[in-house]
Amino acid sequence: MAKSRVWVARVYDDPKPDDGQRVLVDRVWPRGFRKDDPRVGTWYKDVAPSKELREWYGHKPERFDEFAKRYKKELQGNQALDELRKLTKRQVVTLVTATRDVQGSQAAVLATLLKGR
Numbered sequence: 001m002a003k004s005r006v007w008v009a010r011v012y013d014d015p016k017p018d019d020g021q022r023v024l025v026d027r028v029w030p031r032g033f034r035k036d037d038p039r040v041g042t043w044y045k046d047v048a049p050s051k052e053l054r055e056w057y058g059h060k061p062e063r064f065d066e067f068a069k070r071y072k073k074e075l076q077g078n079q080a081l082d083e084l085r086k087l088t089k090r091q092v093v094t095l096v097t098a099t100r101d102v103q104g105s106q107a108a109v110l111a112t113l114l115k116g117r
Contacts, residue, residue, distance in 0.1 A: 006111045007020075009022075009096050010097065010098070011024060020091050020093050022041025023095055023096065024045075027049070028098075039096070044080050047080040056070075071109050075113070088114050
């Protein structure tokens with residue numbers, strides 16, 4: 001069986017035809033979005049990093065590797081992550097975040113985990 005594709009994008013980007021299921025992976029709802037906005041898709045806030053880890057990281061590039069390590073540790077035994085894994089086995093999933101630096105975000109860490117790397 002082929003691995004499902006997992007993409008990452010900003011929630012502010014318009015959905016693309018090949019996005020599959022869009023999944024918001026932020027703990028905080030993005031400003032200015034209605035609950036039924038198609039750019040959001042399904043909200044998996046329980047898979048987001050803890051408030052403490054987000055505040056420590058502060059999107060400082062020099063802390064990304066340590067952030068990824070701590071975040072992966074937080075995700076151990078996370079039920080929302082298990083549900084997300086099941087979803088990615090069934091269909092294409094685009095993990096969305098409000099963060100400007102998508103590649104330096106929890107969405108990028110999650111994508112790597114979900115792709116099995």
